[in-house]
Amino acid sequence: MASSAQPKFLPNRHDLGFVAVGFSGGQPKPGVDAAPMALIEAGLIQQLEEDLEKKVSYDGTVHNYAELVPSDDPDYRGMKRPKFASAVTKVVSDQVYSHAKAGKLVVTLGGDHSIAIGTVSGTAKAVRERLGREIAVIWVDAHADINTPETSESGNIHGMPVAFLTGLAKEEREDVFGWLKEEHMLSTKKLVYIGLRDIDKGEKKILREYGIKAFSMHDVDRHGIGKIMDMAIGWIGSDTPIHLSFDIDALDPIYAPSTGTAVRGGLTLREGDFICECVAETGSLIALDLVEVNPSLDEHGASDTVRAGLSIVRCALGDTLL
Ligand SMILES: NC(=[NH2+])NCCC[C@H](N)C(=O)O
Ligand SMILES: [Mn+2]
Ligand SMILES: [Mn+2]
Secondary structure: OOOOOOOOOOOEEEEEEEEEEOOOOOOOOOOHHHHHHHHHHOOHHHHHHHOOOOEEEEEEEEEOOHHHOOOOOOOEOOEOOHHHHHHHHHHHHHHHHHHHHOOEEEEEEOOOHHHHHHHHHHHHHHHHHHHOOOOEEEEEOOOOOOOOOOOOOOOOHHHOHHHHHOOOOOOOOHHHHHOOOHHHOOOHHHEEEEEEOOOOHHHHHHHHHOOOEEEEHHHHHHHOHHHHHHHHHHHHOOOOOEEEEEEHHHEOOOOOOOOOOOOOOOEOHHHHHHHHHHHHHHOOEEEEEEEOOOOOOOOOOOHHHHHHHHHHHHHHOOOOOO
């Protein structure tokens, strides 16, 4: 293929849509809502514009969605704060959709991982409309986040986004994710996990039952990250639009301690960056989420975790490729 001809589904790689989601309601620990500001203050947008020469469309606000807080938000099917999470992710979905529909590569900063209900549904819908195609999702995480409300032991919605996005968890009520329609959905066949090491019993059952492609830390140790990425991208197909959802807790807590559900035995910083570089190399990245950075969970100011986050975003956007 001539170098000028990029596959038609690709967003203009220099045009970024940028969304900052200061939402922490998918889990109990305050502080994860402050991550977008911490990342921006550490120079993220400036680096994207100056070093990577991107054009960044950003409304200049870290949304806290205060106006969406319901007056009453009781537990429902065991989910905690279901109406708030539903309302926020619906707004995020629309924001991400309009950037993606306009042909931009969308970068979303969380926030806890429940926000991916918004981001993935937004890109899935935009790509269906623009190209009549399905997206693939690479979910980099210590956790599978595929609990249904019924399998969840915690009731925390950040452990459920993949179940709602794949339709494994269904809900009619419009104000509790009932707004998710077919057009927002992701196929379980187009989902690949990397970095798993803390999976709930019910989740394991789901992964097996649906034959979901998952590379655990055991697999990373066995094959090495290079082979894992070949297999992951081979599974998806190299011309499929990719949404990369990166939970910072995929990295080992040595490198990224400031996160709400840290699990030992994770990816090195270099392995995390390498995953992003491989996705960048495909040229098929359409959206990136960076979630679960919690700057308040470290008395030393979380600078290591924030810097790790910055590096993940830069690598996914091709900064470190020649
Ligand atoms: N996005 C995350 N960090 N998720 C952690 C989920 C932990 C646990 N599996 C739960 O469902 O509560
Ligand atoms: Mn997660
Ligand atoms: Mn996680």
